[in-house]
Amino acid sequence: MPFEINHPEVQFAVETVRKASLLVREVERELVDHTITKSDKSPVTVADFAAQALVGCLLERAFPNDPLVAEEDSAHLREPEAADTLNKVARFVGRYMAYATPETVCAWIDHGGAEPAKRFWTLDPIDGTKGFLRGDQYAIALALIVDGNVQLGVLGCPNLINGRTPDRDGAGSIIVARRGEGAWTVPLTGDGAAPVQLHVSPITSTEDARVLRSVDAGHTNVGRVAQLMEMLAVKAEPVLMDSQAKYAVMAAGDGDLLYRLLTKAQPDYKEKIWDHAAGSLIIEEAGGRVTDLTGQRLDFTQGRSLVNNVGIVATNGHLHETALSAIREVFQDLSV
Numbered sequence: 001m002p003f004e005i006n007h008p009e010v011q012f013a014v015e016t017v018r019k020a021s022l023l024v025r026e027v028e029r030e031l032v033d034h035t036i037t038k039s040d041k042s043p044v045t046v047a048d049f050a051a052q053a054l055v056g057c058l059l060e061r062a063f064p065n066d067p068l069v070a071e072e073d074s075a076h077l078r079e080p081e082a083a084d085t086l087n088k089v090a091r092f093v094g095r096y097m098a099y100a101t102p103e104t105v106c107a108w109i110d111h112g113g114a115e116p117a118k119r120f121w122t123l124d125p126i127d128g129t130k131g132f133l134r135g136d137q138y139a140i141a142l143a144l145i146v147d148g149n150v151q152l153g154v155l156g157c158p159n160l161i162n163g164r165t166p167d168r169d170g171a172g173s174i175i176v177a178r179r180g181e182g183a184w185t186v187p188l189t190g191d192g193a194a195p196v197q198l199h200v201s202p203i204t205s206t207e208d209a210r211v212l213r214s215v216d217a218g219h220t221n222v223g224r225v226a227q228l229m230e231m232l233a234v235k236a237e238p239v240l241m242d243s244q245a246k247y248a249v250m251a252a253g254d255g256d257l258l259y260r261l262l263t264k265a266q267p268d269y270k271e272k273i274w275d276h277a278a279g280s281l282i283i284e285e286a287g288g289r290v291t292d293l294t295g296q297r298l299d300f301t302q303g304r305s306l307v308n309n310v311g312i313v314a315t316n317g318h319l320h321e322t323a324l325s326a327i328r329e330v331f332q333d334l335s336v
Helices: 008-031 046-062 080-093 102-110 129-134 222-231 245-251 277-285 320-330
Strands: 035-037 043-045 068-070 119-127 139-146 149-157 173-178 183-187 196-198 211-213 257-260 289-291 312-315
Touching (some): 008 046, 008 119, 008 173, 043 046, 046 102, 046 119, 080 102, 149 245, 173 277, 183 277, 211 222, 211 245, 222 320, 245 312, 257 320, 277 312, 289 320
Parallel strands (some): 068 119, 211 257
Antiparallel strands (some): 119 139, 257 312
């Protein structure tokens, strides 16, 4: 089936992620050192709130009956001591929505507080906030889920070109997949470029595999990943990259294996749906495979978290069964 870039949902999602990505890029370049802290100590920036407000507003206008399940809420911004931050958020959103005010921005952010339904969108306004703060990789991730299946996934990667190459000064990338139509990329900036289809690598030997891993060691069990790499006889050093940009790189054929394992600090952690919905479809449509550590498909029917899944394994497809076998060996003393 040919890719329909002008399909109404595709066109909406691509243009919405494009605008949100450009907004976030502006914040990155003008205000990257302005951060606040959530209770879990992960940084949240003006860009997180601004991107979610913009997407919430645009979704409400385009598909008013569709719920949005997103990461942030406006509770902190509504506190008196956050007035300066809220005004900054409204100022950046106002570059794209002329009638943005602190009040409307909070309402648009809270549009993302819906619960999953038969049909809904899920958003991570900035996946990889720490990468964003370092001027490294991050992604704006938007996905449409219907009956528990991801039907459309879009990633905005401002610091990635051609869906695969890190470049902070480049055109950036939009990566999009619609179920049954493949995975594609277009530049974030610049008009008229035709979509380029992405394909995972043909690598079948784990010795030749390139493992993608988060920069922040707190996001996975680094020791266990090292054990897995040794067992699989992986020769290359891991490619360190934050966010679902890793999924884009794998879909483009420049990475072959990704493990997201439980950490000792959070043994009961459950992945959030917005952290994997868009990226998982993009990898699958590029020819790869994404499951949890036990080989089960990701279950997007259980609310805001993947409560029926344990961790994540993503591969180019050719290496998947071998990757799962290694998990069973290394984790033989654990419940997974």
